[in-house]
Amino acid sequence: MLSTAALRAHLLAARLAGPVATSREESLRSYRLFAARDPRVLIGIDPEWSWGQRDLIGLMAEKCGVSADPRHTSGQDVIDPELTLAALDAFAERIAAVAERGAPVLFGTGHPHRLIGFYAGLADALSAAGCDVLTPAQGHRVDITTRFGLRTHNLDYVRGVAFVRGADPGRPGGEPGAHTHSPLPVRTVLARAAEAGGPLPELVVGDHGWVCGAGQLGFEAIGLADTDDPALFVGEAEGSVSVVVPLDDAVRSAYYRPLTRYVLNQACLSR
Template sequence: MIEGAELYGHLMDSRIAGQVATPREHNLRNYARFARRDPDLLLGLDPAGSWTEAEVLALLARRCGVSPDPARRQGQDTIDPELTIRALDAMAAVLRETAAARGRVLLGTGHPSRLLLFYRQLAAGLRAAGCALLTPARGQRFAMHAPEGARPARLDYVDDVGLVRVYEGNPPIGAPGSAAPDAVGSATPVHTHSPQPVRIALAALAESGHNRPDLLIGDHGWACGAGRLGVRSVGLADSNDPAVFVAEAEGEVAVTVPLDDGVRPDCYGLLSAYVLQQAGMSQ
């Protein structure tokens, strides 16, 4: 049984919350870029509100726990562990409801090097509870748009968790929806803010005559991109990713969990175990 005090201590010790590694100046720079509607910071969101830099900072102070002082320009920023735990509880409630209905779930991450374990453990719990885990457009090639230009990429799934692999040379030869497993495995899973992967996955479901998922669990463009298209979404977000918090504030993402998304991958295992416990899905 994971108690709240144990989880709180783990968040602080691992620096998933508390005084996190994210520099204050990085946060403020991203809030300003979001206010300017920089596509790399929107993560697929089309904000309804004006969302000035000051409004973004005020929202992140309330929902994430960063310093609300606009004059504080340097140093390390903070994430409130109480807000993290509260959001994990809210995520667990959504998973409990989805599992009770044997819902159809799509999972995906733009941060595979750090957060894949978290999602894989949730996927295992949902699968055991009788949910259908979706893997649409597996192996589909596409040109992933990035600030440095388009990159040849492929949508892949690891234990039913979607991610993007990018090829530094030419992509593997074959039909868009097919490729040898070793070809897919030859490319590295990459960090991306792009909403393209989830848009491709949802389009593939629609084209094959299947309904949308009942729930999307993800981060970055997976969460914002799905929420923008009307799919119920829950996700994780760092203090330098304001779009997911804005999407929650505007009702396009159901739950956003504030945390540092750049610590050691094994540190997130206790968080996923806690969510499954609170959802009544511990194995």
């Protein structure tokens, strides 16, 4: 069993927390764009409250541990590992609750290169516990606007985790999946599930637009987010997202395996 102390040490050693790769400049740019309600940064959330850049800095300091000083404008961001650990415990509580009910759950990621393994381990455990891990709309087309223009993607699943692939296999980034912040994939999946008569998920687990898009539609959603992804933390603050775990979401995929073990231990789902 992975102890809290061992996981804290891993978070710092792997730079999942503590000083992370995300720069202060990147985060501040995201906060400015969010305050301006740029859809590229809202990623599916329609904020109820008015969020200025200073408000977002304060929120992210509270939720992640970044500097609360708006005059701090350069360098690397810092995530407080204690906040990550506390959020992982809350995340595990929601996983345990859905397992106890044997309820349907949907997993999806905009970081397939990094995070599929983390979610797949949870999906396997929930499936073994009797939950229906949903996979609607496989192969369905999703057109996503990117900085390179409109790109066609197809929905796919690996071990119960949804993501999108570039429709052109010759396009770089098309395999094993595309990085996206868009809420369109989860909206498509949920719409197709509803059209088919269900079931619909009682919990959506993921990141980026998968969490924000589902939470905005009224589904319980939990996930992971970096310091330059304020939308998830705004959703949590406003109540449309249940739990957000602050961490660097772009380190090596193997570094997330201890987090899977920890969550399953905390949820009493370890085998």
